[in-house]
Amino acid sequence: MMKFPSVVLGVFVVLVGLLTGADSGSIGQCDLSSPPPSWLTTNATGILEYAVAGQPTSGNNFCIQQTDHPNSLHELQVAYHIDLGDNTASSHAAEHHQRFSSQLDTQNGCVNNNTRIVYCFPLCLNNTLQNMVIESALKSSQPADVAQDIQRTTQLDWAITVMQVDYNDPNTHINASVFLVPDAWCSVYIGIRPKLGFDYLYEIQLGKILH
Ligand SMILES: *[C@@H]1O[C@H](CO)[C@@H](O)[C@H](O)[C@H]1NC(C)=O
Ligand SMILES: *[C@@H]1O[C@H](CO)[C@@H](O)[C@H](O)[C@H]1NC(C)=O
Numbered sequence: 001m002m003k004f005p006s007v008v009l010g011v012f013v014v015l016v017g018l019l020t021g022a023d024s025g026s027i028g029q030c031d032l033s034s035p036p037p038s039w040l041t042t043n044a045t046g047i048l049e050y051a052v053a054g055q056p057t058s059g060n061n062f063c064i065q066q067t068d069h070p071n072s073l074h075e076l077q078v079a080y081h082i083d084l085g086d087n088t089a090s091s092h093a094a095e096h097h098q099r100f101s102s103q104l105d106t107q108n109g110c111v112n113n114n115t116r117i118v119y120c121f122p123l124c125l126n127n128t129l130q131n132m133v134i135e136s137a138l139k140s141s142q143p144a145d146v147a148q149d150i151q152r153t154t155q156l157d158w159a160i161t162v163m164q165v166d167y168n169d170p171n172t173h174i175n176a177s178v179f180l181v182p183d184a185w186c187s188v189y190i191g192i193r194p195k196l197g198f199d200y201l202y203e204i205q206l207g208k209i210l211h
């Protein structure tokens, strides 16, 4: 039986209200120092495949960059310039940080209890949206299908990224910054055992980006 790595996800939870503008440099055409300082980034190794939907990656607020390092590590970087609206409730965000920590030791910490879910770790405070994302993930082992299905079922104009994670690669690592706000961010790290075929593991991210 395969076991999904449950510790590869290094999550930096960024609390709203503590925006320091610490991100620097650029990812593709996204200049991480451009205001407002509401950038979220993901830097990952061990991504087999990825797909996007909802928003084009040709602008300056949603970018993806792949870099091949000399040591044969392939790094995938994603940047989202998040539209936080009037979300400044930092105490609210801190409260939810506690809740997500306690979910770390459960195998399925998500709202959907489908038995085909082997592992699930959400950073998504909107349970309705979280469940929709999971239902899409259960439907297909193809990132492109999942990304399209999320866009179709949610009808959101958010940036959507679906990354298929290699759970056999010891170099797999995902560093992501997130906002714990219900109406601008939702990510779900989910491992699924389909009725037929191989297990698959996704890091799925949805962000409401600035236009
Ligand atoms: C990802 O890398 C960029 C630089 O390329 C950096 O600014 C950012 O802080 C990194 N993000 C995380 C979550 O480590
Ligand atoms: C993730 O962050 C750790 C600690 O800062 C760093 O050592 C590692 O190289 C980062 N991994 C990626 C894929 O950016």
Ligand SMILES: *[C@@H]1O[C@H](CO)[C@@H](O)[C@H](O)[C@H]1NC(C)=O
Pocket (backbone or CB within 6 Å): 113, 114, 115
């Ligand atoms: C899943 O949760 C629902 C609602 O809480 C419950 O009715 C159902 O029996 C659960 N299914 C499984 C497989 O645990």
Ligand SMILES: *[C@@H]1O[C@H](CO)[C@@H](O)[C@H](O)[C@H]1NC(C)=O
Pocket (backbone or CB within 6 Å): 126, 127, 128, 129, 154, 156, 182, 183
């Ligand atoms: C949660 O997500 C659902 C589905 O996208 C949406 O209809 C609802 O308005 C969202 N709730 C909040 C508080 O953002």
